[in-house]
Amino acid sequence: MSTPDTYQGQAKGPSLQQQRARAAFWFLAPMLFALFCVAAWPLLRTFYFSMTDTTLDSLYGGKFIWFRNYFRTVTAASGLVTYRGTLVDPAWWNAVGNTVKFSLVSVLFETLLGLAVALVLNAEFKGRGFVRAAILIPWAIPTIVSAKMWAWMLNDQYGIINDIMMRLHLIDHKIAWTSTTDTAMIAVLMVDIWKTTPFMALLCLAGLQMVPRDIYEAARIDGVHPVKVFFRITLPLIRPALMVAVIFRMLDALRIFDLVYVLTPNSSATKTMSVISRENMIDFNKFAYGSAQSTLLFGILAIFVALYIWLGKVDLTGEGGR
Amino acid sequence: MSFGYRAGATAVAAMLAVFGAPVMADEVTVVSGAVGAAVENFTAYVKPWEEKTGNTVKLVPMPASTSDQFAQYRLWLAAGTSDIDLYQTDVIWAPQLADHFVDLTAAAKDLIPTEFPSIVQSQTVNGKLVALPLFTDAPALYFRKDLLDKYGVAVPKTWDELTVAAQKVQDGERAAGNKDFWGFVWQGNAYEGLTCDALEWVKSFGGGQIVEPDGSISINNPKAAKAIETAKGWVGTISPAGVLSYQEEEARGVWQAGNAAFMRNWPYAYTLGNGADSKVKGLFDVTTLPVGAEGDTSAATLGGWNLAVSKYSKHQDAAISLALWLAGPEVQKMRALNESNLPTIQALYDDADIAAKQPIIPQWKNVFLNAVPRPSAPTLGKYNEVSSKFWSAVHDTLSGNGSAADNLAKLEADLTDLKGDAW
Numbered sequence: 001m002s003t004p005d006t007y008q009g010q011a012k013g014p015s016l017q018q019q020r021a022r023a024a025f026w027f028l029a030p031m032l033f034a035l036f037c038v039a040a041w042p043l044l045r046t047f048y049f050s051m052t053d054t055t056l057d058s059l060y061g062g063k064f065i066w067f068r069n070y071f072r073t074v075t076a077a078s079g080l081v082t083y084r085g086t087l088v089d090p091a092w093w094n095a096v097g098n099t100v101k102f103s104l105v106s107v108l109f110e111t112l113l114g115l116a117v118a119l120v121l122n123a124e125f126k127g128r129g130f131v132r133a134a135i136l137i138p139w140a141i142p143t144i145v146s147a148k149m150w151a152w153m154l155n156d157q158y159g160i161i162n163d164i165m166m167r168l169h170l171i172d173h174k175i176a177w178t179s180t181t182d183t184a185m186i187a188v189l190m191v192d193i194w195k196t197t198p199f200m201a202l203l204c205l206a207g208l209q210m211v212p213r214d215i216y217e218a219a220r221i222d223g224v225h226p227v228k229v230f231f232r233i234t235l236p237l238i239r240p241a242l243m244v245a246v247i248f249r250m251l252d253a254l255r256i257f258d259l260v261y262v263l264t265p266n267s268s269a270t271k272t273m274s275v276i277s278r279e280n281m282i283d284f285n286k287f288a289y290g291s292a293q294s295t296l297l298f299g300i301l302a303i304f305v306a307l308y309i310w311l312g313k314v315d316l317t318g319e320g321g322r
Numbered sequence: 323m324s325f326g327y328r329a330g331a332t333a334v335a336a337m338l339a340v341f342g343a344p345v346m347a348d349e350v351t352v353v354s355g356a357v358g359a360a361v362e363n364f365t366a367y368v369k370p371w372e373e374k375t376g377n378t379v380k381l382v383p384m385p386a387s388t389s390d391q392f393a394q395y396r397l398w399l400a401a402g403t404s405d406i407d408l409y410q411t412d413v414i415w416a417p418q419l420a421d422h423f424v425d426l427t428a429a430a431k432d433l434i435p436t437e438f439p440s441i442v443q444s445q446t447v448n449g450k451l452v453a454l455p456l457f458t459d460a461p462a463l464y465f466r467k468d469l470l471d472k473y474g475v476a477v478p479k480t481w482d483e484l485t486v487a488a489q490k491v492q493d494g495e496r497a498a499g500n501k502d503f504w505g506f507v508w509q510g511n512a513y514e515g516l517t518c519d520a521l522e523w524v525k526s527f528g529g530g531q532i533v534e535p536d537g538s539i540s541i542n543n544p545k546a547a548k549a550i551e552t553a554k555g556w557v558g559t560i561s562p563a564g565v566l567s568y569q570e571e572e573a574r575g576v577w578q579a580g581n582a583a584f585m586r587n588w589p590y591a592y593t594l595g596n597g598a599d600s601k602v603k604g605l606f607d608v609t610t611l612p613v614g615a616e617g618d619t620s621a622a623t624l625g626g627w628n629l630a631v632s633k634y635s636k637h638q639d640a641a642i643s644l645a646l647w648l649a650g651p652e653v654q655k656m657r658a659l660n661e662s663n664l665p666t667i668q669a670l671y672d673d674a675d676i677a678a679k680q681p682i683i684p685q686w687k688n689v690f691l692n693a694v695p696r697p698s699a700p701t702l703g704k705y706n707e708v709s710s711k712f713w714s715a716v717h718d719t720l721s722g723n724g725s726a727a728d729n730l731a732k733l734e735a736d737l738t739d740l741k742g743d744a745w
Contacts, residue, residue: 056400078705156567157502157562175563176562179511179566179568265717267566267717280398283396283706
């Protein structure tokens, strides 16, 4: 350390740098502690439960059984060896498939639509403030309420959607949107996209407003085609904001529970990871097995985010070159 | 500082002496599913008890789906909450929740001999009376007598006759202009209710009762497959495709709007269907559910609701007193008259008032006495999973996801796995 001579007199105490680091630590400590309590502890606890045989009737009476909830072999009396555990449970992998399918489709549509809405809202027009506020309404309604509302709108007998489509002669018989296997997932996607597009639009809009106006002016003076402006100027500049928005949505979509649970029957066509994990934990009293599925859900989320950051070279530190 | 503490402590002690010690009246909290007019009627049932004891009763209404109720109750009970004193429990829950409830054998010693022994038996786990029966349930086939007369159709005795009759009425009504008319509505959502409906089909085709009382798994047989294939034939023809998301109340909605010729539902829909706001008031009657073929016996799934006292309750004495009142003859009679709930007390089936106002009830005595129980007794704590696997297999079949035979074969393998060496 090359401390200038003038500071020699104070060299007994910690350096300014150390002092600042220490002070910063104490400022951060409450936050770290809170994070540990609300994030790390429940996660570790779930992980621990997943390696026990805990049931809901005796939460503290579980025995440690390592990874047998994930995978184990069972040898029947006849000598036949079968595999058990959530890693070889077809119901689980069906739920993973449903969830991933749902997440990819919903996030794709939400991003495209959200971006389109944001571009419109970014333009100057009369009553823009009002439209900006109004478009947020779907996002502001609690999911349970909107799911119930849509359930009635999609109802096969009284639903307004069937009624409108019948009157417009788009369909010749009423469709049972939420109950048939083919349309149940579409119904869930529809409602989710309706609900979450405003959120994406808001995040995109925030990104758009960071783009300096003078770049557009320069482009206009140079006579660049608007489509080219969008792809060469707007999109690259809002990419960081967009990527972060997509991560948020992806995390949210992969743990979808409420919409599926309220809107559709509890069938294999729409069951997601969260739904099946809750079902095991509570309905079937297999708390540890459900915990194992929750842990896997966490793992899958982590893999998705890691892949995404890696493939998209997303800079989450906020220090990258602009 | 120390003075401040002492003064504070004295003040608290004084307040305790004034407000805390002489607690005379308890507030007893009851949690119950809300189907039909249950919530409106509840106040009238508890009022005499409130006046007699000075206690008050708070009702926490829950969703109509019994599966949803069960999940919530299990969580509360696992957490040992003292917020809820009394739980209204489904007939199938006793073995799964027995540990959390108070033994009522001694408290109900006068009531028990008046009840049907089979119902008391269903709520007794290892000699412990887990819950007091409030009312029992066995479903009926509701039919529109005006429409059957109009189209010259007899009340169907077999499921095939029902299919033909429903089709005929539906075609006629649609031709007459009611495009929303359906032949037959029932409960096809993937939940406990589908287990009830499907058990009735299977049993009435002679296909057993999923898991037999001795614990053997009987579901994978051609008769059961035929029963479920028959039901699959209804979806989209005589029943709306949306029936696959219907529970009791959705089916009743279509029925009570006058848009169905037949409905499978519990007796509670009888009173509601004859209510002032019902379009089918006075136009319908009930009969037993059809059979697979001549010679088979009709099967009705045994339902019913009971009242259990939480062992975590802080007002156990008041709660037991309320449970005895609600399960007693006065309230059972009120329930029978108001909601056409089937009493569990034998003498009420000979009651003149009930016979006059609710003719379905004396008529239904033999139906529920011969009702088929869901396999909750042999499968013990695994019943929920058995039921869920069964209704999933049926729901998959009904929604065109594999044939009944394949799905039942797979179900048998799953259940065998689940059973292991013993249930």
